[in-house]
Amino acid sequence: MKKLSRKELFSHVESLLGQYCEGCFVHQQFKKEGGRRVAHRFCISQCTVGEKLQEYGKRLT
Template structure:
């Protein structure tokens, strides 16, 4: 993969994290109720933004 394509993917991931994940109410609430692990599991398996980030990650490898 070209370096410019990798940089573009990283930029997209960073944008998603800053736009949607920073201060996410759902993550914060799940973290309070069920702990960090529960909140993280939700982000990976059920959150649409988390799934999009995973797609970008697969493209990087």
């Protein structure tokens, strides 16, 4: 994968969050049924967008 600057990585993260995560029905449903912690765990461990965000996070450090 191409080496991106920190600014470009943050831009990619912001676009992913804005495009997919804001108003996510799955997140809202999990939050309603199991609480905020269950919804967050889903986003981190099972959601493909969450996995991509983690990949960007690892590249920032």
